[in-house]
Amino acid sequence: MKFWQQVLALVHKDLVLEIRRKEIIISMFVFALQILVIFNYAFDLRVENVKSIGPGVIWVSIFFSCAVNVGRTIFLEKERGGWEGLITAPLELGALYVAKLIGSILFMLFAEALILPMFVVLFNLQVITLPIITVLILGTIGFASISTMFAGLLASTRAREIMLPVLIFPILLPVTIATVEATANHLTGTTAMNRAPWTGLLIAFDALFICAGYILFDQVLEE
């Protein structure tokens, strides 16, 4: 199928470039690490506090570091010139969106695979469990679905590096709330009665906005 052939070619290209340039994943990791250190002093994360504040700390570090870095999968295309080649190519509807989406998700997951162990080490809280990783993946997909769409939109816009967080933070509020709450639930073992269907919300959010991106992304490409 032409669609998947094009998507795979583009994802492969982005992975090869990242392996050779090593720009995005390392920046995400380092930035998140620095935020973790700041959090230790901003909030007193002693043993009794860490379970309640921990989920917020993890997600905020990931969120902020990715908000700054993930746009680069598209902004770098624009800067280095590949962008126009992609617009003039006969790409299937949504192929570029899906390709960049998969790329962003992979980069974020790689960075998170480095960030989570650092969190465990720094704050001595075991967060690498299957339920929490599931929540993290769903949150990452939701984050990437929106940030990819808006990065494409902002590629030619002034002040795009700051506009990206400004635009996506309000829209991603449900993802923020859902991931933090769901992670906290798993950490503190809250009973089912006191929970809300956060995972369901994330799945719905992801599905909805991936569809939206698939349909709308191609609208923002041409000059």
Place this chain on the structure above:
Amino acid sequence: MAQITATVQSTRSYGWVDKLSQVLAFVTLPLMALTLYMTLIYAPTDATQGDVQRIFYYHVPTAWNGFLAFFLVFVASVVYLFKSSRFWDALARASAEVGLVFTTIMIITGSLWGKPVWGTWWSWDPRMTTTLILWFIYLGYLMLRAYAPSKQQGARYAAVLGIVGFVDVPIVYMSTKWWRTLHPQQVVEPGQVSMPPEMLQAFMVSLLAFTLLFIWILIIRTRIALIEDELEIRSIENG
């Protein structure tokens, strides 16, 4: 306003809209005056909250219009992406601006109301928080148009944001509501006030007046946006 329509001949005739606008001018201003009377004098003072409660008559209608404006931005954005029509882009732009103003008023009145009643300026109440998020999206919408490389592209980008933002707002409301049930605040929230008939009347009049005011301002702003576009296009012949 009549002068604006006389000096610039638009290529499209929006005659019925201008007539509607003139009718609204005659209707809205007296209605707003009536609202002032009814909400400040006619309606009785609330037993528990005192006169501060009267902010409610302004807070809720502006909130309603803020969300109505956003709905219009959504509709105009969808149509614009299909038809690339200047009218729908102008409507979206105007609606976003007017909506931002109404939303700002809603947030400020909510805060002013909250301090004496709840003891805090802000309580992370789901409705207020969702409106705040909406305010951010509006602001982002207008910033996007301002920073876009050209007006045409800005229109397309803003349309995408208008659609995504609108679809997102119910999800924001749901998530803030669930969060709130899990993390209840100490403050006492104003529940559904059982209103004596005079209060209800004052509220209905206010709601009607503000909605008509909103529509009237929206029409004017859209007209101006269309004229701005027209002037820009005209410069090709002269420039």
Place this chain on the structure above:
Amino acid sequence: MFSNKPSQSMSDPVPVIEAQGIGKLYNRRWALRNVNIKVFAGERVLLWGPNGSGKTSLLRILATLSRASRGELKLFGLEAIKYKRDLRNRIGYLGHNLTLYDDLTARENLNLYSKLYSVKNPENLYMPLIYTFGLVSFLDSRVRNYSRGMQQKLAIVKALIHQPEILLLDEPSTGLDAESTHKLEEVLAQYDGTIVFSSHDIEFGLSVGNRVLVLSNGSIIADKSVQEIDSIDLQHPTQRHKLTIQP
């Protein structure tokens, strides 16, 4: 084989490119105003004019990279905006931006674009051109290591890789030395589709083109076949060469 009189239609009555009333607005400046042109299959059209006259804007619109602010564009008789996905298969564009990935090798770049354009057996298509341009020994080296001229040549190969029916080239001889420019002229001579290109190099332009559109300030002020051109006096000090037209 190529028509001498641009206004006369060729064997194929449907123009390959048809622009009606095209205008392009960039934040308070009209880069193109009311451009009307018809290009028929096989024509080689040179866009001539000083910097800022609209050549690049026009090429970008023809390539569907940019949307016109007003007017309509049809390619092969189809509306450009509506059918852009299918049309892009049939267009090859080379702009100021070479759209090559610096950290990929030439081979990787070409293979990537082959996949995007669904080209089967791309090597059969690009190897002859790589030989012609003398890039064979650099095929597996990263584009980052290429000189400007080599990158330009590679970009030309990339534009041709999917055998487009229309070639849109924005100053293709930029950065090429005399020998490479000749090679490019040969390659374009062998190409049997339609070409619309801009150039500041008058000899190159008149050698490749058979029709000239002169642009000034966003409008087309002259549309002549190459035969009719002696010289045009444009009174633009930035031009090194001047074209004059016989009265």
